[in-house]
């Protein structure tokens with residue numbers, strides 16, 4: 219099963235469109251061992267409410283070798299739980315370097331996972347990522363319109379629409395009626411534009427970050443989903459992991475709350 223198939227299957231089976239972000243912040247813990255234990259606990263406890271899990275690589279890189287070891291544990295635990303892994307690295311570079319990034323994050327132990335990709339260096343630099351994702355049954359999520367206020371500095375003036383058109387072109391080779399290996403990141407903080415991006419990106423899974431801590435609300439996201447209530451993943455990191463300090467039960471309630479709100483707004 220490809221990443222897109224696995225996410226869609228899990229969405230239907232568990233009735234969840236929520237992506238749980240795991241972005242552990244060292245300053246919230248006594249030490250790295252405490253951070254590790256809580257992060258793995260949140261993963262396991264919230265998994266029944268998650269369509270996928272999204273570790274942001276920066277938080278693991280910031281911990282050095284211990285962080286890399288924890289990332290491997292998070293990915294292995296997610297595999298055991300049957301939870302697809304979306305690695306948020308926002309990678310992008312000239313083609314030959316992009317190839318190394320693709321090998322690192324879409325191959326080997328990460329085969330079948332997904333990676334966020336930055337298209338700023340040009341569409342030709344997406345090729346190694348698309349190839350690796352297609353060959354390994356994984357996916358990439360290309361930044362189209364990010365959730366932050368400053369996105370307008372560079373992403374306005376039709377730039378997001380040009381990236382969306384390229385994603386549609388890249389997915390065209392894949393069977394109609396199914397989501398392809400190239401997804402799109404569109405901030406949940408732009409609710410008024412979600413229907414338009416849904417229409418421009420018919421075969422792309424949409425990743426919608428910004429739920430919770432950045433102010434986006436599940437009730438505003440209906441436009442990002444297809445008629446069957448699939449095709450998008452609404453993502454919350456701090457709003458789940460740190461819903462109420464380090465209370466894991468509060469994380470579960472928050473994840474369940476987002477799950478239920480998304481289902482209610484879609485009427486599914």
Ligand SMILES: O=C(O)c1cc(=O)[nH]c(=O)n1[C@@H]1O[C@H](COP(=O)(O)O)[C@@H](O)[C@H]1O
Pocket residue numbers: 239241274306308334363364365366403404405427428429430431432453454455456457
């Ligand atoms: O690619 C992403 O996941 C992403 C794209 C975007 O436009 N905005 C955005 O916030 N993110 C990531 O989504 C997560 C949001 O975290 P919270 O604001 O804590 O829910 C962080 O890991 C961000 O790096």
